[in-house]
Amino acid sequence: MPNNGSDEAGWLRTGVAAALQAAVRADQATFMQQLTDLFERLPVGSARVERRGSLFGEKRPVAVSLSVGELVYTLRSPSRGPLVAERTHVVRGIAIKTAPLSVEDWLEEVSRALEEQAKLSTQARDALNTFING
Numbered sequence: 001m002p003n004n005g006s007d008e009a010g011w012l013r014t015g016v017a018a019a020l021q022a023a024v025r026a027d028q029a030t031f032m033q034q035l036t037d038l039f040e041r042l043p044v045g046s047a048r049v050e051r052r053g054s055l056f057g058e059k060r061p062v063a064v065s066l067s068v069g070e071l072v073y074t075l076r077s078p079s080r081g082p083l084v085a086e087r088t089h090v091v092r093g094i095a096i097k098t099a100p101l102s103v104e105d106w107l108e109e110v111s112r113a114l115e116e117q118a119k120l121s122t123q124a125r126d127a128l129n130t131f132i133n134g
Contacts (some may be wrong), residue, residue: 012134029060032077033133036061040116068113075106 041046047066054061065074070091076084085106088098101109117124 004097028077028083032061032064032075032083034063038127038131039064039066041123041130042066042114043121043123046117046124062116066110066113068116071113073106073110073113 014111036049039049047064049061049065050063051059052062061074061077063074065072068092070089072088072095074086074088076086078084083103085101085103086098087101087106087109089096094124114124114128118128
């Protein structure tokens, strides 16, 4: 039976979602670094990473954001406590509404958004394949 595009897209979404879920359960700090690595490989302008650290020490990612149309998905790693996830609706550069999300819901929505990017961009597809397959 021939493989059609929807089968591939479903596999990609499942693979991305599973990889994200496994990584976040393993270790928050490592997950933030893995997500940063993924987001930095995406097409320019779709992702943003915020880092903090001492003047001479290593800077670690503390927030990552993915822009998808009028939505911006942000995941923050506070100095203490669990990850904080949110979705912001932005119209013409103005944040209209920010809603908190569970990390699981954030991962699911970001997985769908990354799947859409992969359909449109070879660069995004390659970044996701690297993320999923290590």
